[in-house]
Amino acid sequence: xxxxxxxxxxxxxxxxxxxxxxxxxxxxxxxxxxxxxxxxxxxxxxxxxxxxxxxxxxxxxxxxxxxxxxxxxxxxxxxxxxxxxxxxxxxxxxxxxxxxxxxxxxxxxxxxxxxxxxxxxxxxxxxxxxxxxxxxxxxxxxxxxxxxxxxxxxxxxxxxxxxxxxxxxxxxxxxxxxxxxxxxxxxxxxxxx
Amino acid sequence: xxxxxxxxxxxxxxxxxxxxxxxxxxxxxxxxxxxxxxxxxxxxxxxxxxxxxxxxxxxxxxxxxxxxxxxxxxxxxxxxxxxxxxxxxxxxxxxxxxxxxxxxxxxxxxxxxxxxxxxxxxxxxxxxxxxxxxxxxxxxxxxxxxxxxxxxxxxxxxxxxxxxxxxxxxxxxxxxxxxxxxxxxxxxxxxxxxxxxxxxxxxxxxxxxxxxxxxxxxxxxxxxxxxxxxxxxxxxxxxxxxxxxxxxxxxxxxxxxxxxxxxxxxxxxxxxxxxxxxxxxxxxxxxxxxxxxxxxxxxxxxxxxxxxxxxxxxxxxxxxxxxxxxxxxxxxxxxxxxxxxxxxxxxxxxxxxxxxxxxxxxxxxxxxxxxxxxxxxxxxxxxxxxxxxxxxxxxxxxxxxxxxxxxxxxxxxxxxxxxxxxxxxxxxxxxxxxxxxxxxxxxxxxxxxxxxxxxxxxxxxxxxxxxxxxxxxxxxxxxxxxxxxxxxxxxxxxxxxxxxxxxxxxxxxxxxxxxxxxxxxxxxxxxxxx
Numbered sequence: 001x002x003x004x005x006x007x008x009x010x011x012x013x014x015x016x017x018x019x020x021x022x023x024x025x026x027x028x029x030x031x032x033x034x035x036x037x038x039x040x041x042x043x044x045x046x047x048x049x050x051x052x053x054x055x056x057x058x059x060x061x062x063x064x065x066x067x068x069x070x071x072x073x074x075x076x077x078x079x080x081x082x083x084x085x086x087x088x089x090x091x092x093x094x095x096x097x098x099x100x101x102x103x104x105x106x107x108x109x110x111x112x113x114x115x116x117x118x119x120x121x122x123x124x125x126x127x128x129x130x131x132x133x134x135x136x137x138x139x140x141x142x143x144x145x146x147x148x149x150x151x152x153x154x155x156x157x158x159x160x161x162x163x164x165x166x167x168x169x170x171x172x173x174x175x176x177x178x179x180x181x182x183x184x185x186x187x188x189x190x191x192x193x
Numbered sequence: 194x195x196x197x198x199x200x201x202x203x204x205x206x207x208x209x210x211x212x213x214x215x216x217x218x219x220x221x222x223x224x225x226x227x228x229x230x231x232x233x234x235x236x237x238x239x240x241x242x243x244x245x246x247x248x249x250x251x252x253x254x255x256x257x258x259x260x261x262x263x264x265x266x267x268x269x270x271x272x273x274x275x276x277x278x279x280x281x282x283x284x285x286x287x288x289x290x291x292x293x294x295x296x297x298x299x300x301x302x303x304x305x306x307x308x309x310x311x312x313x314x315x316x317x318x319x320x321x322x323x324x325x326x327x328x329x330x331x332x333x334x335x336x337x338x339x340x341x342x343x344x345x346x347x348x349x350x351x352x353x354x355x356x357x358x359x360x361x362x363x364x365x366x367x368x369x370x371x372x373x374x375x376x377x378x379x380x381x382x383x384x385x386x387x388x389x390x391x392x393x394x395x396x397x398x399x400x401x402x403x404x405x406x407x408x409x410x411x412x413x414x415x416x417x418x419x420x421x422x423x424x425x426x427x428x429x430x431x432x433x434x435x436x437x438x439x440x441x442x443x444x445x446x447x448x449x450x451x452x453x454x455x456x457x458x459x460x461x462x463x464x465x466x467x468x469x470x471x472x473x474x475x476x477x478x479x480x481x482x483x484x485x486x487x488x489x490x491x492x493x494x495x496x497x498x499x500x501x502x503x504x505x506x507x508x509x510x511x512x513x514x515x516x517x518x519x520x521x522x523x524x525x526x527x528x529x530x531x532x533x534x535x536x537x538x539x540x541x542x543x544x545x546x547x548x549x550x551x552x553x554x555x556x557x558x559x560x561x562x563x564x565x566x567x568x569x570x571x572x573x574x575x576x577x578x579x580x581x582x583x584x585x586x587x588x589x590x591x592x593x594x595x596x597x598x599x600x601x602x603x604x605x606x607x608x609x610x611x612x613x614x615x616x617x618x619x620x621x622x623x624x625x626x627x628x629x630x631x632x633x634x635x636x637x638x639x640x641x642x643x644x645x646x647x648x649x650x651x652x653x654x655x656x657x658x659x660x661x662x663x664x665x666x667x668x669x670x671x672x673x674x675x676x677x678x679x680x681x682x683x684x685x686x687x688x689x690x691x692x693x694x695x696x697x698x699x700x701x702x703x704x705x706x707x708x709x710x711x712x713x714x715x716x717x718x719x720x721x722x723x
Contacts, residue, residue, distance in 0.1 A: 038362070
């Protein structure tokens with residue numbers, strides 16, 4: 001088993017929390033993992049990405065080779081397109097459609113959606129809207145985690161257990177909100193698949 | 194049970210387990226998380242491990258040397274350019290040697306994700322003639338700390354661990370080894386070991402030179418090296434550090450049939466090179482950073498060999514490696530990939546909404562309107578983003594503290610006013626001595642200390658300047674009437690512009706402390722107090 005994942009977003013959008021939960025879920029299944037992160041200058045409202053590799057065999061490279069990612073999970077639509085050179089021809093793109101516009105030359109939204117639609121295997125949902133509906137506006141990253149569950153090759157139970165372990169120290173309410181967000185994301189993905 | 198740790202954190206845990214008594218560092222990407230891990234670690238607290246940030250890398254290195262003098266194991270951590278700051282004590286520590294084990298972790302940043310250059314610390318290790326360990330994995334990084342302390346104490350020499358960004362900031366499962374107690378307090382057996390008076394220094398230097406053969410033998414024997422034989426002798430592969438991982442990524446499913454030599458410890462062991470050069474007349478060198486091994490190969494093997502690498506052009510001369518660059522160098526097919534759609538635009542890093550630096554720059558830009566030309570010297574921190582639109586405020590960023598001294602030099606040349614913009618932590622790191630130079634001549638420069646009460650760019654570490662800036666400036670001799678403290682807020686804009694304009698017009702040294710807490714640390718403080 002091997003799943004190579006690129007996580008993409010803007011600094012502060014919580015892609016590392018998604019990575020932490022998937023990583024924890026992978027460890028629960030006794031899988032090998034390597035997860036590379038971006039720290040420092042690029043976090044200041046800039047684009048951020050993380051390479052997450054989980055496998056039943058030891059992982060050699062900390063970076064995913066170009067054209068080899070099984071999955072791109074993006075919490076922002078323009079960012080979902082930035083790392084397409086990593087995506088394997090059979091890979092999936094799972095992205096949020098809610099733009100994060102902190103630059104003056106942000107492209108036309110419809111054109112972004114058109115570019116996403118050109119991909120043969122993609123899922124796009126408005127994770128911010130979904131998070132709003134369930135009353136946890138800050139959990140849109142967990143909605144996106146939920147939407148990507150069908151492609152992780154990990155059970156939804158292990159992802160849920162991952163959430164309990166990662167957020168347990170922040171209290172039951174945070175855990176429940178995130179579990180709910182993941183569930184809502186899974187359902188939203190199912191509805192469009 | 195394995196722990197999921199960043200490379201930096203694995204090094205920190207390794208040090209705690211190996212009997213560390215104190216860690217010294219100044220924040221710098223990608224090294225910051227080593228110290229932060231020790232600071233947050235319960236076991237480190239219970240064991241009383243010293244873990245306060247130092248004012249800069251030089252003071253960190255010297256404090257570590259002092260802890261070693263007292264017999265304890267100590268670690269000093271910095272980013273690659275931090276080693277330039279610590280270079281004086283670092284170079285001389287090779288001569289003094291150590292008492293308790295000393296490990297210097299230097300974290301290089303090839304491709305300059307968050308740095309001004311991509312210098313390779315292995316050259317510094319060679320320059321000082323100290324052993325350098327270069328892990329390929331986070332587990333090796335952990336294990337090398339244990340081994341490094343033993344090596345340091347066996348040879349009475351400081352040991353460098355050289356890591357790069359991708360190793361520092363990648364997370365994986367780490368297995369711990371047996372824990373060691375801290376060393377007892379014990380003074381050096383030779384009371385003159387650390388006195389580098391010429392007569393003694395000459396003896397110490399001969400001792401360092403004498404040790405080189407033994408250190409090279411240790412490199413040869415190191416369990417961290419690896420030789421993987423292969424049937425295809427058309428070329429042999431020499432790889433180190435993270436580059437070895439990229440070779441192994443490509444070697445999966447038997448795709449690489451050439452002999453592979455992994456080098457994990459320096460000085461480069463000649464006998465190990467012989468092992469592969471006896472088999473292959475062409476050698477491909479893959480290393481993250483400068484062509485360190487590649488450059489030395491010509492001196493280590495006979496004529497008639499073809500050496501491929503960054504110098505020969507078979508591998509790009511600059512920047513990070515990745516699995517695809519390595520695949521190409523290995524002669525493997527690289528898959529066609531989808532190009533990034535043209536509509537995707539860059540999202541450069543920017544100052545946070547509500548950041549105090551923004552108000553400082555807006556006021557400064559207005560106060561500067563009547564002066565022509567580019568004359569604002571700045572420094573290293575979040576406020577360096579003032580170089581970008583919409584501010585376009587600053588004209589230089591060279592090294593920690595250079596804003597004040599460059600402004601002084603420009604002023605000495607006749608450029609008045611010259612302005613320096615420096616952060617609070619950068620000021621205490623390396624700006625104070627430069628300010629003293631300006632005080633001594635009452636140089637007509639205006640120094641703006643943009644004080645956000647933290648070390649912002651690296652994530653909000655304690656700043657040595659907090660609450661002390663006025664006293665420091667006055668103590669250095671800045672005139673009271675030309676030391677101004679302003680509050681950078683929109684509502685104070687007009688007044689701040691007026692104060693800046695007045696000080697810019699003054700024909701002597703002025704310091705303006707523009708003081709408001711970083712909104713990130715303020716928000717964090719608010720959250721944790723709820």
